[in-house]
Amino acid sequence: MQVYRGLDVLTNKLPLSHQNGVPHHLLGTVSPNVEFTAKAFRDSAIPIIDDILARNHLPVIVGGTNYYIQALVSQFLLDDSAEDMDESCLGDPPNDNNFIGEIDGSNNSYGLLKDIDPVAANRIHPNNHRKINQYISLYTRTGVLPSKIFQGKAAEKWGQVDNLRYDCCFICVDACLPVLDKYVEQRVDCMMDDGLLNEVYDIYNLNADYSRGLRQAIGVREFQLLLRICAVKDICEKERELIEGSVLEKGEKLCNGNLMEVVRSSSNTESTILLEEAIEKVKLNTRRLVRRQKRMVSRLQTLFGWNIHYVDSTESISSKSEDVWTGQVVESAVKIVKSFLSDNGSSPSTFGTSNDTGMKITQRDLWTQYTCKACGDRVLRGLHEWEQHKRGRGHRKRISSLKSKARNTTGFVKEKMEYSECEH
Numbered sequence: 001m002q003v004y005r006g007l008d009v010l011t012n013k014l015p016l017s018h019q020n021g022v023p024h025h026l027l028g029t030v031s032p033n034v035e036f037t038a039k040a041f042r043d044s045a046i047p048i049i050d051d052i053l054a055r056n057h058l059p060v061i062v063g064g065t066n067y068y069i070q071a072l073v074s075q076f077l078l079d080d081s082a083e084d085m086d087e088s089c090l091g092d093p094p095n096d097n098n099f100i101g102e103i104d105g106s107n108n109s110y111g112l113l114k115d116i117d118p119v120a121a122n123r124i125h126p127n128n129h130r131k132i133n134q135y136i137s138l139y140t141r142t143g144v145l146p147s148k149i150f151q152g153k154a155a156e157k158w159g160q161v162d163n164l165r166y167d168c169c170f171i172c173v174d175a176c177l178p179v180l181d182k183y184v185e186q187r188v189d190c191m192m193d194d195g196l197l198n199e200v201y202d203i204y205n206l207n208a209d210y211s212r213g214l215r216q217a218i219g220v221r222e223f224q225l226l227l228r229i230c231a232v233k234d235i236c237e238k239e240r241e242l243i244e245g246s247v248l249e250k251g252e253k254l255c256n257g258n259l260m261e262v263v264r265s266s267s268n269t270e271s272t273i274l275l276e277e278a279i280e281k282v283k284l285n286t287r288r289l290v291r292r293q294k295r296m297v298s299r300l301q302t303l304f305g306w307n308i309h310y311v312d313s314t315e316s317i318s319s320k321s322e323d324v325w326t327g328q329v330v331e332s333a334v335k336i337v338k339s340f341l342s343d344n345g346s347s348p349s350t351f352g353t354s355n356d357t358g359m360k361i362t363q364r365d366l367w368t369q370y371t372c373k374a375c376g377d378r379v380l381r382g383l384h385e386w387e388q389h390k391r392g393r394g395h396r397k398r399i400s401s402l403k404s405k406a407r408n409t410t411g412f413v414k415e416k417m418e419y420s421e422c423e424h
Contacts, residue, residue, distance in 0.1 A: 002063075003030045003041070004214040006203060009194050011217065032203065032214035038071035045072050049166075064289075066296040070304075073164045109133060119147035122369035125379055129211075161305040169340040170306055171333050172297055175314040177290070183317050184286045191219070192279060197259045201227055218289060222281040226263070226274040295388065309336045374398045 001011045005028045008015075013027055025048045030036050045061070052059040061069055109132045114121040116139055124131045135146040175183070200220050204227045208215055215221070263275045300306040311332045316325040370386040372378045375395055380386040389395055 001214060001217045002027055003036055004028065004032045004034075005030065006032050007199050007214055007217065007220075009191050009196050009199050010219045012191075033212070035212045038068045041068045042072045046165075064293055066293060066300065070300065073166050073168055075163055075165055109136065112136060117145045117147050120145065123147070161307065167344065169337055170300075170308045171311060171336055172308050173311050173313050173329060173333070174294075175312065175317050177294075179314050179317050180290050181287055184290065185283055188219075188279065188283050188286065192260050193258075195258060195260075197223065197263075197275075201230060201259055204231060206231065218285045219282050222278045222285065226271060226278055229268075229271055229274070230259070230263075295385075298388070299385075311336070374402060 001007070002013050003026050004011070008028070014024060026041075026044060049059045049061075061072065063069060109129060110121065110126045113132050113135055116136065120135050121132075124135075126132075138144065138146055138149075196219065200223050203215065203220075204224075206228065210216060210221045210224065260275065263271050266272065297308060301308055311329050313325070313329050316328055370380040370389075372380065372386075372389060372395065375389075375398055378389070380389050
């Protein structure tokens with residue numbers, strides 16, 4: 001989200017004064033209304049990285065969107081594979097207007113994909129509308145089943161450590177979940193104090209698409225109900241000012257200053273309740289994002305063989321000490337990078353060479369879809385996600401509860417229970 005222009009507080013863009021003279025590329029360069037895909041990031045970043053290497057400098061890729069980093073360093077993406085396929089492999093685009101009519105994010109899209117390519121449908125979550133529409137669009141353009149591409153030779157080594165575009169040193173700055181959760185709470189409160197709600201209000205539009213571009217960021221959609229009330233108030237106030245002959249200045253809004261304080265001091269109880277509920281939703285969704293990121297990093301290790309170096313920032317976050325951060329996090333990361341460059345005999349000028357010494361990993365099962373009946377038909381993609389889910393505390397508690405209910409009902413636990421954990 002930092003590539004987009006705007007929402008500097010929400011996206012936590014590093015201000016120029018804190019960049020210490022180090023060039024930071026792609027910050028705030030993209031229109032907030034554009035959908036900046038992983039492919040767009042890769043195509044934008046590669047020329048910059050090549051230029052940095054040509055100047056004998058070291059490129060450092062920073063971010064929490066791990067899929068975008070994976071797209072950058074991997075040799076394969078869905079769109080590329082479709083474009084590069086030999087014409088003899090391409091079929092005729094299906095002559096059926098229904099296919100084209102469905103790729104608009106409707107609820108029927110996943111069912112349509114299952115009809116077209118059930119193998120590809122099993123690979124993604126039914127709520128991943130962006131990927132569903134991408135698969136359907138690929139089929140309408142080329143007549144090629146997405147699963148044919150993903151299961152072809154080009155995809156066999158996609159994302160694996162021994163087939164990356166660059167020779168990379170991966171570092172994950174991590175902390176224990178309780179500390180991260182507390183940090184998230186404090187960070188959201190700080191962002192609210194710094195004017196987060198004003199930023200979101202400035203880009204608010206009743207008719208905007210909140211599933212694309214910058215507006216899909218956590219911290220935007222959560223305030224929609226509240227901002228709808230504020231927007232209506234603005235309109236009513238301006239109409240009143242016009243009637244009374246005291247027209248507001250161009251661009252001036254009713255809610256100048258800190259909008260959060262305006263809402264909290266308002267006598268409108270509904271607005272105050274909506275504000276507090278929205279803040280809690282931002283915190284909840286950010287905590288969920290942290291967990292998704294942790295799972296993604298784990299997948300990169302387990303399924304793709306990435307050698308990720310973990311640097312523990314728990315103490316520095318808890319103590320809020322710059323000295324602890326410098327000693328335990330920064331210096332540890334520097335040692336890792338120096339060791340990596342030394343072991344590989346690398347300098348920045350040779351850092352961008354392809355990696356051909358990665359460790360071998362077991363075969364990836366990304367195509368089997370598991371459904372956990374015990375957890376309300378939750379869908380898991382691949383054996384790795386399923387195994388992780390089974391080890392999760394929430395799943396184990398539900399299984400224990402179901403077994404307890406079975407004991408209370410029958411006096412014993414049947415070897416094969418009716419609520420079976422999983423079907424695939």
